[in-house]
Amino acid sequence: MSLASSHSPHGRPPLRTVQVLGGGSAGSSGHVRSLASGLVARGVSVTVCAPTEAERTYGFSGVGALHVPVPRSTDPASLAALRLACGDADLVHAHGLHAALRAALALGGLRTPLVVTWHTRAHAEGARAHLVRLLERRVARAASVVLGTSSDLVDRARRRGARDARLAAVSLPVPRTPAEHDDPERRHPKILAELGATGRPLLMTVGTLDRHRGYDVLLDASRAWRRLDPLPLVVIAGEGPLRTVLQRRIEVEELPVRLVGRREDVADLLAAADIALLTSSWESRSVLAQEALHARVPLVATDVGGTRELVGDAAELVPYGDAQALARSVVRLLDDPKRRRLLRDKGTRQAAGWPTEDETVAQVLSVYDELTQARPIV
Template sequence: MAERGVHRPRATDGGHRVLMIVGPAAGGIGAHAASLVQGLTDEGWQVVVATAPVTAARFDLGPHVEVSWPGRRPVAVWRALRRLRALAAGADVVHAQGHQAGLVALLVTAGLGRRAPSVVISWHNAILGAGILRRARTLLERVQVRRADLVTGASQDLVDRATSLGARRAELAEVAAPAAGRAALDRAAARALLADELGIDPDGDWLLTVSRIAPQKNLDVLVDAARIAQGRRGGASERGVVWLVVGDGRDDLLASLRASVAADATPVRFVGARSDVPTWMAAADLFVLPSAWEARALVVQEALAAGLPIVASAVGGLPELVANAGVLVPVGDPHELAEAVVGLLADPERRAVLAAAGRRRWAALPDAADVLEEWTARYRSMM
């Protein structure tokens, strides 16, 4: 593994051209794409990006964007696809980040004949749902994996699914571990600052969740678990317990969650999106993530780096990622989630063991330089 955070540019790939198609993204997908684009550019690759304006702005992709993500108006869609097709015809590789981007990549490369580039589709998440919608999505997945030259998954279950649907080549492609965010304040100072802002007990037990407000994040399960844990508080700690949720997303879902919390004074606070996440992690006692599905969530990697014991769903790529640095619970079970949290709050020695294991786990994860090396090798293998 390369020294973490060290990248040595080289100018040996100036003739190689990559068209990166990135669907609308708010989290790990956008951060991963931005890191990969920057690394490729530093090494001399010619990279063109197609993405939505909001994604380009959020992840500083603007200098590389030559076409916007197809909009909703038919004329805009037609123009974007026509431009993308021209770019694809001049590329060595078209790399689609996500399911939607994969469909766009197949559309714009169809029928190019000898001008056709190699097509890579990276799956970063599972498609959830049931019934007709689920069957339709499975059909679209099957089309993707059978036409792509390579399908990668951010977790092994995604790779296994691509293989089962007929992928010619499917591989695990880990997302780079983020650099350890250094909080500007130590634990005591971070707690004092946030406690004053939020009006909460600086000496209490703080449980942190960093997440989009979205159905798949199972934040209703978190609220239920907080309610259950509150009833068992005396067995866990004499101190106050507060569950802090950092992140934004769907306003209607947030309103519903806040109404549920207010109905019986459940100790959950939704504090919105924050740019100072390292400060929140420095102040917290546990990191909690009850999602219905995750791959190798960047926020969990950040929690590992911060030495936060983790309580998370046993789903997707989380068991492999968390390893011995936390407690895994069944998806959608607030009782098990509450039990895990209460148990850890009552056992500071175990929390210390998990914190140390988390830091070791983070140190062993691939960094941006490692991931870039893997991707350039994949690209070259298809040229």
Template sequence: MTVDGAPRVLLVMAEASGGIAGHVVDLAHRLTACAVPVAVATTPSSAARLRFDGEVFPVLRSGRSMPSSVRALRRLVGDLDVVHAHGHQAGVQAVLATAGLRSAPPVVITWHNALLAGGAAGVAGAAAERLQVARARLVTGASADLVQRARELGAKNATLTPVAADLTPWSGDPAAAKAELAAAHRLPADRPWVLTVSRIAPQKDLPTLLDASAKVEGAAFVVVGDGDPELTEQLRARIEAEHLPVHLVGASAQVPQFIAASRLLALPSRWEARSLVVQEALAGGLPCVVTDTGGLPELVGDAGLLVPVGDADALAAGIRRLLDDPDLVTHLSEAGRRRAAQLPDGDQVADDWVQRYRAVCG
């Protein structure tokens, strides 16, 4: 502890560029503002993208390089009060790095994703979960199903730890935003936009979105985000071959403007915890059609439409309902703003973490 009793914290994160990375950076900034000494350990490529002025250690590796990563982490933790790992890879490396140390700091692990793989990968994932539960002082989850999974594996104090988004809606003119974005990304300005903000990754199930787009007339599907290059090319090839009304615009810092310019948000993910873009859409009054999985039902509440995972017909039907029913859009827009007002903001999330750090150090 520092002289004023603040815990010294190391945030550990494996390779990440989406919501986990955004949460870790936001938490680091807010902990710093609370006078909590904090550093971040991550992979070299993630370190290069992080917008954090504090100490960042680009030491994490995976696969065959994991032993060197664990050794590097082990050298960092000696003078710390808490090691807070985000995600399964970071959690495994954190508990291995502190194992056997005479004065090891407590390890706190936050699970942000479910392990969905089957076969040998599923067996290895389950073993990794058990290792984390056995060695960590505290395991938390970004959604209730992750908390339940930790409890099933024996975590006694597993708890829900929400991830906060920036809930300040964009205050400009939606029509002007749509015109600007349409010109910048060659999007049709005369059609309503069905927005998806997502990493290009298998878990996000964008092929089902493409299937749904073929069943919806008169709308443009706008996908904001980047990721797996091979999957991106596969999606582009299919869009071109089938003449689908889907536009992959890549990563963008103008997500709030896209939210303001769109008619609805569609999220076809196979699994999500506490989606940041859904929180942003709720705050912006943008109706949502999301899959009934993970933390999405609890997050959305009565402010959106739920559809089964992998069901393109149901996803398309939900999208058509919102395109064709302005009264439903108004109802869900108002409900979304009410739901967003109930969600914790970043300062509350950081304050809660400071209290948890003090508790595990006590």
């Protein structure tokens, strides 16, 4: 029986944990909500320190955690609030580089174990890249255990000086799929009509409109699809600093691409797609890749970071930055219904092998137990 259980052996009280989030990506915030739910169900006390907007979006208090609003900042007031929240914790678990740095600063002088999960890595160049390396080193050395969501993140933590770095079991809560979407061949008339994709292939991607997403390469590839009949439509859901640049290219070059901004119905958009696209320069456990395979949507992705480790042979993988390879792979898939069906089936099998939410909580609890075995008996 786990020491973290509400009926823990040797008279130990329930474990008191603090989960620290910064800005919180969809992957890390969803993981913290899932983890909090599983920990609370097992009798663990969970406090989530996160910005107010993260609580509004993910509802940590709705699964039994105590939410303490702490801005994503290293100013003295924010660190003081974080230190107060962590003051009586048996263990602190920070998610992401900036959250981990703030947790390490807040815990300065305390002997509270610090677990850090690296869900992704910062994309930086020049002087900022040097600063990121310094921050990563500071965090890796401060952590009792670093959990990386892909093997290359584990290796990165070790290179930065982590005493103990391990591959994390991180589940993605399976999105609800309406009954009308159970048949992957069935189209979704309302969504397709809204997007302007009625009677034409729909290619779907999701992510912040920033440089590392590779959307410039995607626009390059879309030029090759203009010769197809019917003409595929590329839909990009998300916002970011490159919106104006991308929109200008789309208009000037008359590309078959639509920027639809942030959407609350991404799961429905993805379920309506013929092909999902992931064109990033680096990914760990891509939420889009996981959702595509769960939804039985064929995926074309760049062969970077942890993507191959995540999807195996259940996706078409292409080199990053190669617009021609991306374009050819999409054209082949659109022309090959048998290959699309095969990828759907492979995707279902691949997704079945990913960690479940229970398995994720179990692994985290085992780490917590290792680090808190010396807790006093009452």
